Amino acid sequence: MTALADRPLSGLTLRPLPDPEGSSIATGPYPASTGSLESKRHLTIDVGGAERWQRPALVQYVEAELNALLELSDGWDGRRAHAVTIPAIQATVHVLAVVTNETSAPPQLFPLPDGGIQVEWHVGGNSIEIEIDAEGEPHVLAQTSDGETIVEGVIALEQADARLLEARNFLQTLSARLAHVLTPA
Amino acid sequence: MTRSPSFENPPVVEIALGVQFRPIFALRGITLGPLRERWRDRYPVVEEQPPLAPVLEGAVAPGLGLALGFGPVPAARHWFLSSGGADLVQVQNDRLIVNWRKADSSVTYPRYEHMRELFATRIGEFVEFLDDERLGALEIVQAEASYINAVSVEAGQQGQLGELLRVWGGAAGHHLGEPEQARLALVFALPDAGHPPARMHIAVEPAQRADGGSALFMSLTARGAPVGPSLDEALKFLDGVHDHLTRSFIELTPATMHTIWGLRP
Numbered sequence: 001m002t003a004l005a006d007r008p009l010s011g012l013t014l015r016p017l018p019d020p021e022g023s024s025i026a027t028g029p030y031p032a033s034t035g036s037l038e039s040k041r042h043l044t045i046d047v048g049g050a051e052r053w054q055r056p057a058l059v060q061y062v063e064a065e066l067n068a069l070l071e072l073s074d075g076w077d078g079r080r081a082h083a084v085t086i087p088a089i090q091a092t093v094h095v096l097a098v099v100t101n102e103t104s105a106p107p108q109l110f111p112l113p114d115g116g117i118q119v120e121w122h123v124g125g126n127s128i129e130i131e132i133d134a135e136g137e138p139h140v141l142a143q144t145s146d147g148e149t150i151v152e153g154v155i156a157l158e159q160a161d162a163r164l165l166e167a168r169n170f171l172q173t174l175s176a177r178l179a180h181v182l183t184p185a
Numbered sequence: 186m187t188r189s190p191s192f193e194n195p196p197v198v199e200i201a202l203g204v205q206f207r208p209i210f211a212l213r214g215i216t217l218g219p220l221r222e223r224w225r226d227r228y229p230v231v232e233e234q235p236p237l238a239p240v241l242e243g244a245v246a247p248g249l250g251l252a253l254g255f256g257p258v259p260a261a262r263h264w265f266l267s268s269g270g271a272d273l274v275q276v277q278n279d280r281l282i283v284n285w286r287k288a289d290s291s292v293t294y295p296r297y298e299h300m301r302e303l304f305a306t307r308i309g310e311f312v313e314f315l316d317d318e319r320l321g322a323l324e325i326v327q328a329e330a331s332y333i334n335a336v337s338v339e340a341g342q343q344g345q346l347g348e349l350l351r352v353w354g355g356a357a358g359h360h361l362g363e364p365e366q367a368r369l370a371l372v373f374a375l376p377d378a379g380h381p382p383a384r385m386h387i388a389v390e391p392a393q394r395a396d397g398g399s400a401l402f403m404s405l406t407a408r409g410a411p412v413g414p415s416l417d418e419a420l421k422f423l424d425g426v427h428d429h430l431t432r433s434f435i436e437l438t439p440a441t442m443h444t445i446w447g448l449r450p
Contacts, residue, residue, distance in 0.1 A: 017393060
């Protein structure tokens with residue numbers, strides 16, 4: 001992926017040919033946040049200086065899903081649930097930036113009552129569930145359809161966490177299987 | 186303003202002078218009506234475009250690939266176009282950019298001095314519009330100047346950057362021969378421009394001309410924070426970086442092309 005710092009993004013209207021490999025959310029390292037975090041609740045994810053409509057479909061999907069979660073206010077469950085927190089959003093993008101690529105199956109994203117976010121993939125009885133709490137701490141559980149646990153535990157975001165990399169490998173396997181299922185013979 | 190070296194027939198196909206300013210959240214499509222009327226004669230065509238993300242020069246962050254922005258739903262960017270499409274003003278709630286584009290080969294490159302004057306005039310009118318409509322004050326946080334130069338190359342020759350770069354060593358001796366495409370990015374610090382950090386980004390990349398022909402684009406963008414938030418400071422910043430852009434182009438491109446483009450001291 002072309003880094004933001006490499007691209008002028010200056011309002012020029014002429015564009016060179018895109019990178020042959022395109023941008024990939026999976027190859028991006030940790031995200032940075034800009035702007036006021038608490039008072040305004042709309043998320044944009046910029047990828048490698050690409051124009052908004054040029055971003056990978058998965059990025060646009062994740063952005064839309066997270067913005068839908070950001071619209072939830074306190075009590076969204078009709079009881080005492082908290083609005084999704086900015087640290088949870090940041091951690092979610094961070095986790096997805098590591099575990100997904102352009103061929104990944106899109107995750108399901110759910111709000112948690114504490115202000116956190118649940119990220120899930122389910123393919124043929126296999127599952128990956130990443131629970132990100134309100135403080136932005138993720139916990140991963142990946143299991144096969146046989147009940148075997150592939151990886152489980154807290155993920156450290158400050159480093160290339162082995163559990164996160166295990167989850168990424170498992171997701172690639174599941175995504176390839178899903179693509180195979182969806183591809184007509 | 187001292188005159189920089191220039192070319193009789195430069196390969197410039199686009200110029201942009203612009204500023205980023207603190208967001209004016211009330212500035213949305215529906216509030217731009219009076220500005221549209223003010224500019225209607227010169228820019229009769231208006232188009233809506235996706236907004237540009239903020240780009241602020243900051244500390245170097247190697248490999249940064251994602252940026253999260255939190256703010257209100259992004260407003261659209263509006264293009265105010267001249268009838269031929271060569272002149273363009275782009276307005277969104279945190280940017281104003283004045284572009285010139287080479288619509289066809291007969292169009293003469295308008296020179297920096299002309300673009301600077303046009304830019305100052307449009308910004309002045311924009312500030313008047315903001316005052317008249319009580320939308321807020323313009324507080325400039327970044328200024329930038331960009332040039333795109335294009336050189337036509339044969340199909341399949343987009344890996345031979347030596348057409349445009351004297352510093353290009355190619356891939357001599359590579360077992361697969363010349364690359365099909367090549368890209369180069371250079372970033373220079375501009376220590377004498379505005380509030381640091383200011384930088385110049387230079388990229389040479391394969392491109393396609395409007396007629397479908399193969400080309401190499403060399404884009405040069407200088408960007409940074411002016412010393413103050415006023416238009417005068419933004420203009421000073423642009424004057425300063427313009428000299429760096431011109432000199433860089435001359436220093437990086439081969440003398441054979443200078444002859445073709447008509448370099449004059």
